[in-house]
Amino acid sequence: MVPLWAYLLLSGFLFIVGVVGVATRRNALIIFMSIELMLNAVNLTFVAFSRFLHSLDGHVFVFFVMTVAAAEVVVGLAIIIALFRNMETVNVDEIHLLKG
Amino acid sequence: MSVTGTQLDWGGMAPFLLLTATALGTLLLDLFLSPRHRVRLAYLGLTGLLITMALLVHGFGGQERVVAEMLIVDDFSRFFHLVFLLIAALTILVSVKSVEQEGTHQGEYYTLVLFATLGMMVMASAADLIMVFLGLEALSIPLYILSGFLRGDVRSNESALKYLLLGAFASAFLLYGIAFLYGAVGSTRLKSIAAHLGHGAAWENPLVFLGVGLLLVGLAFKVAAVPFHMWLPDVYEGAPTPVTAFMIAGTKAAAFSALLRVFGTALSPLPPEWIPPLWVVALLTMGVGNIAALTQQSIKRMLAYSSIAHAGYLLVAVVAGTSRGFSSILFYLVVYAFMNLGAFAVIIALARQGEESPTLSSYAGLGFRHPVLAFSMAVFMFSLAGLPPTGGFMGKFYIFSAAVEADYVGLVIIAVVCSLISVFFYLRVVVVMYMEEPREGHSSPVLSPAILVTLFLATAAILQLGLLPAGVWDLAVRSVQSFWG
Numbered sequence: 001m002v003p004l005w006a007y008l009l010l011s012g013f014l015f016i017v018g019v020v021g022v023a024t025r026r027n028a029l030i031i032f033m034s035i036e037l038m039l040n041a042v043n044l045t046f047v048a049f050s051r052f053l054h055s056l057d058g059h060v061f062v063f064f065v066m067t068v069a070a071a072e073v074v075v076g077l078a079i080i081i082a083l084f085r086n087m088e089t090v091n092v093d094e095i096h097l098l099k100g
Numbered sequence: 101m102s103v104t105g106t107q108l109d110w111g112g113m114a115p116f117l118l119l120t121a122t123a124l125g126t127l128l129l130d131l132f133l134s135p136r137h138r139v140r141l142a143y144l145g146l147t148g149l150l151i152t153m154a155l156l157v158h159g160f161g162g163q164e165r166v167v168a169e170m171l172i173v174d175d176f177s178r179f180f181h182l183v184f185l186l187i188a189a190l191t192i193l194v195s196v197k198s199v200e201q202e203g204t205h206q207g208e209y210y211t212l213v214l215f216a217t218l219g220m221m222v223m224a225s226a227a228d229l230i231m232v233f234l235g236l237e238a239l240s241i242p243l244y245i246l247s248g249f250l251r252g253d254v255r256s257n258e259s260a261l262k263y264l265l266l267g268a269f270a271s272a273f274l275l276y277g278i279a280f281l282y283g284a285v286g287s288t289r290l291k292s293i294a295a296h297l298g299h300g301a302a303w304e305n306p307l308v309f310l311g312v313g314l315l316l317v318g319l320a321f322k323v324a325a326v327p328f329h330m331w332l333p334d335v336y337e338g339a340p341t342p343v344t345a346f347m348i349a350g351t352k353a354a355a356f357s358a359l360l361r362v363f364g365t366a367l368s369p370l371p372p373e374w375i376p377p378l379w380v381v382a383l384l385t386m387g388v389g390n391i392a393a394l395t396q397q398s399i400k401r402m403l404a405y406s407s408i409a410h411a412g413y414l415l416v417a418v419v420a421g422t423s424r425g426f427s428s429i430l431f432y433l434v435v436y437a438f439m440n441l442g443a444f445a446v447i448i449a450l451a452r453q454g455e456e457s458p459t460l461s462s463y464a465g466l467g468f469r470h471p472v473l474a475f476s477m478a479v480f481m482f483s484l485a486g487l488p489p490t491g492g493f494m495g496k497f498y499i500f501s502a503a504v505e506a507d508y509v510g511l512v513i514i515a516v517v518c519s520l521i522s523v524f525f526y527l528r529v530v531v532v533m534y535m536e537e538p539r540e541g542h543s544s545p546v547l548s549p550a551i552l553v554t555l556f557l558a559t560a561a562i563l564q565l566g567l568l569p570a571g572v573w574d575l576a577v578r579s580v581q582s583f584w585g
Contacts, residue, residue, distance in 0.1 A: 008283075015276060022269055031265055038272035042279050049283040057288055058279075061230055065275060068237045075241055076264050079248050083257040092265075095258050098334040 007048035014041035028080050028090040032073075039069050112165035112173045115152050115181060116221060122148025123214035130207020138206040142196045145210040149189045149217075156181050160575075164582065169289065171225040175582035179575060180224035180357040183434055187350045188217040190441045190557070193550045194448050195342040202250070209249065212242040213346060220354035224361070229278045229288040232358050236274070236322065239354055240267050243347060247339035259338025266321070266331040274318025280311030293366040303371050312367065312374075319362070322355040323411050326384040333392075336404035341451060344400060345444030348407050349437040356414055356433060360426055363418065364584045370421065378419050379511060386412030386518040393525050397459045399447060402525060403440065406484060409522060410436060416515050417499045420506035423580050428498035430576035435483065435491035435565050442558030443480040446473050449551045463529060465538025470545070474533045476555045483562045485526035486519045491565030498573065 014037055021034025043062045050058025084090055110117075125148070126141045133140065156178050164174040191213055199209050219238030226232040244267065248260025282288050284307035285296040296302055303309070317328065324332040336344045363370065389409030396402035414432060417425040450466075450473070451458055467474040483492035496519060503512045547555075565572060 015272075018272070022265075028261060028265070032268075035265070035268045035272060038269075039275065042272060042275040045276065045279040046282065049279065053283070053286045055286055058282060061278075061282070061288065064230060064234060068234070068241075071241055072237070072244075072264070072268055075244050076268070079244065079257065079260045079264055082248060082251050083254075083261055086252065086254045086257055092261075095261065097255050097258055098262075098338045 004048060004052045007044060011041040011044040011048070014038075014044065026091050026093050028083075028092055028095075031092065032076055032080070036069060036073070039065060107168075109165050109167045112167045112171070115155055115173075116171075116218065118152045118155065119148060119185075119214060119218050119221065122152075123211050123218065126207055126214065127211040130211075133207075135206070139196060139200055141207050141210050142192050142199075145192050145214055146189055148214070149185050149192070153182060153185045153189075156185070161578075166227060170228050170231050171222070172227045172583070173225055175579040176360075176584075177221075177225040177357075179430055179579035180353065181221050183353050183437060184217050184220040184224070184350060187346065187353065187437050187441065188213055190437075190445075190554055191342060191346040191350070193554045194345060194441065194445045196550045197548050198340065198342055198448060198451075205249070209246070212246050216242040216246070216346070216350065220350055220357070223354045224357035226358060226361055227290055229281070229290065229293075229362075229366075232362065233271070233275060233278065235354070236358065237271065239351065240271070243343070243351065246343045247335060247347070249340050249343060255338040256340060257338075259335045262331055262338075263335040270318050270321030270328070273314050273321065277311045277314030277316070277318055280307045280314065282311075284308045284311060290361065290365040294368065297367065300371065315362070319355065319359050320381065323352065323359065323415075324385075324408050325381050325411055325415060326388045326408065329385070329388065329408050332408060333401055333404040336407070337398060337401045341400065341444060341448050344404075345441050345448075348403065348444070349440045352407065352411060352414075353433045353437060356429060359418065360429065361583075363421070364426065364580075368584070375419060375421075378415065379508070382412055382415035382419050382511065383514055384412075385409070385415055386515055390518045390521045390525075393522070396525070397461075399458055399460055399463070399529070402460075403443060406522065406526075407440070409518065410484075412518070413496065413499055413515060416503050416508070416511055419511065420503040420508055422502060422506050423584055424505060424577075425499070425502035426580045426584065427573070427576040428495070428502045430579060431498055431565075431569070431573055432495035434572055434576075435495040435562065438558045438561045438565070439480045439483040439490075439492060442476060442555060442562070443484070445551050445554040445558065446477045446480070449473060449545055449547055460529065460532055461539070463532050464536040465533070467534040469538050472552075472555070473545075473547070476559045477533060478530045479559050479562055481526040481529050483566070485523045487523070489563070489566045491562040491569070494566055494569040494573075 018034045018038030022031050025031055043065055046058040046062050080090055122145060126145050130141060160178050166172050199206050216239050219235045222231055222235030222238060226235060244260055244264045247263050248256050250256035281293060284305050285293050321328040386409055389405050389412055393402050393405035414429050417429045447458060483490035486492045486496040500512045
């Protein structure tokens with residue numbers, strides 16, 4: 001059987017890839033995808049723990065995370081489209097009206 | 101996890117169900133009303149909020165009820181529920197006019213405010229980390245939409261995008277922390293976590309360390325503690341003004357309610373080596389918030405930075421970690437809600453169409469042009485600065501005295517210095533209003549009854565909390581005792 005640490009290592013790796021993506025990419029859509037990657041790394045952690053602890057709570061949590069992530073994507077894409085209509089860009093470096 | 105239909109405590113869920121029904125009612129009724137009559141949706145929302153408040157006041161002091169091991173309804177959550185409902189009601193009052201001017205999507209606006217309020221209530225009642233997460237998202241997702249509500253306005257778009265990206269980023273950290281805690285404890289129930297962490301050895305588990313650390317980072321993002329505060333000024337400046345008022349008062353109270361639940365049950369007692377980092381965060385939050393607010397010209401942005409500073413004062417009480425400290429947070433959040441919503445009611449009353457971010461200079465001579473507005477704004481500024489005889493003074497007094505009792509004298513001295521700095525930029529508003537000549541072309545605005553009611557309520561509440569704080573303070577003490585003996 002694949003040991004628990006392997007799952008944790010993979011999910012930790014995926015989470016860090018997501019964090020690095022958020023920090024370095026400038027396209028709002030790609031940043032958003034990186035955040036989804038982080039959420040899926042969390043899901044993997046939950047499922048792995050759930051399996052090794054023989055408890056169902058982790059599975060339930062994953063369902064909630066997926067549902068919420070779906071809702072967030074709906075709102076997020078709508079916001080990005082509204083922004084694109086007004087500014088014709090989704091590059092976050094060019095979106096800087098608010099500062100001070 | 102065992103849930104059966106017959107065991108559900110419907111009485112305990114009643115406030116949540118009532119608010120959900122109101123929110124769905126406004127959404128549904130929006131379809132049948134002609135645009136001219138949609139202002140009635142605001143009154144429907146207000147009625148729902150008032151009935152829910154009456155229900156909570158009636159239940160205050162009653163027994164603790166637990167719904168399906170997920171939601172706790174005790175005096176602590178009742179206190180916070182009342183604060184949230186009050187914030188939502190005042191927000192709806194100050195929104196009516198600007199939402200009406202905006203024209204479209206009136207129903208959605210009120211529905212989203214009500215659903216966000218529901219999310220706050222879930223956070224304050226959370227008995228399980230699942231509920232903390234769900235409440236947080238039920239609060240955040242409507243707010244992402246609301247901050248981008250002016251679809252044609254680029255600033256509003258930008259605010260929504262920044263809020264969404266950083267909010268979702270922070271949620272991922274929070275969730276990762278929850279996942280590790282689950283791995284270490286085997287449950288996400290706050291009580292089980294508390295029982296597991298009760299023996300000090302459990303804290304040496306690296307999973308617990310990672311879990312608590314990431315959980316705290318996620319929560320620090322939500323309360324906008326330095327160094328996780330960068331998103332807040334941009335989001336609050338770009339969002340429509342009534343929405344900013346709602347966020348500034350509501351999300352802060354909700355985030356702190358969840359923070360107190362987590363600290364008070366799951367992480368209590370916190371090992372002493374966790375205190376210094378919190379101490380530093382509280383200090384930085386106060387310092388950065390106040391110093392950045394000094395140089396702001398936009399009044400919305402100034403209040404946004406000041407809200408970071410106020411989060412810092414509240415963190416001082418969290419560091420103190422005593423039951424008295426927690427009570428002072430509850431008291432302060434009530435005052436904080438009134439003074440911010442009041443100040444934003446003035447900003448909304450003075451805002452003219454097309455001018456999104458009013459600067460300080462547009463308040464010149466307000467004392468002569470509009471004595472009522474200027475007087476109430478002065479009261480709110482005095483209270484934000486923490487000067488007697490306002491509620492802001494009493495709030496700070498309770499927080500600082502709790503911290504002194506817990507032997508954090510150094511932190512309190514820094515906090516007092518920070519609030520002295522804040523006097524400068526709050527009173528600058530008063531000086532501009534009363535000592536500068538009014539500019540040409542600034543007509544006196546006609547106040548709508550809704551704004552007048554809000555101003556009256558907020559001013560009266562702040563003066564009352566400043567002069568006779570005992571009633572609310574006793575409630576706050578009793579509420580904290582209900583979940584944390």
